[in-house]
Amino acid sequence: MNQIVLDACVFSKQFLDESDSYQARELIEQLVQRKIKMLVPNLFM
Numbered sequence: 186m187n188q189i190v191l192d193a194c195v196f197s198k199q200f201l202d203e204s205d206s207y208q209a210r211e212l213i214e215q216l217v218q219r220k221i222k223m224l225v226p227n228l229f230m
Contacts, residue, residue: 187221193229 198209216223 186222188224189216190224193225196225196229202229 190204195212198206199213213223
């Protein structure tokens with residue numbers, strides 16, 4: 186099973202307009218397209 190653990194800053198960039206936010210969006214798009222499971226710490230929720 187393909188899976189990856191993402192840091193909270195990757196998800197926060199989805200909501201913040203920062204100079205590198207587009208890279209975080211592209212990363213998540215690629216993970217979804219490739220059906221790679223994304224894991225986050227319990228505290229994230």
